[in-house]
Amino acid sequence: MALGVLLDILEEIIITIRYTLTYYFMRMKGVKSFFQKLREVFMNKTIRNKILFTLAILAVYRLLVFIPVPFADIEPSSLIL
Numbered sequence: 001m002a003l004g005v006l007l008d009i010l011e012e013i014i015i016t017i018r019y020t021l022t023y024y025f026m027r028m029k030g031v032k033s034f035f036q037k038l039r040e041v042f043m044n045k046t047i048r049n050k051i052l053f054t055l056a057i058l059a060v061y062r063l064l065v066f067i068p069v070p071f072a073d074i075e076p077s078s079l080i081l
Contacts, residue, residue: 042048 041051
């Protein structure tokens with residue numbers, strides 16, 4: 001009786017490990033194809049230049065946000081009517 005229960009528990013553990021590993025390897029295939037697609041995108045010169053230009057514009061915007069504008073009232077109380 002006890003041996004049968006132990007075998008059932010062991011079988012459930014093996015099934016769980018098998019499903020977990022199958023799920024893990026299926027996800028790795030997705031990650032691998034993602035990096036392959038990303039590499040293909042960056043191999044295309046036109047798309048690569050467009051992506052790099054967009055990132056550069058975003059970086060410039062993020063840097064210019066910190067420059068204060070003269071005569072701009074940034075107090076929250078000025079928004080109240």
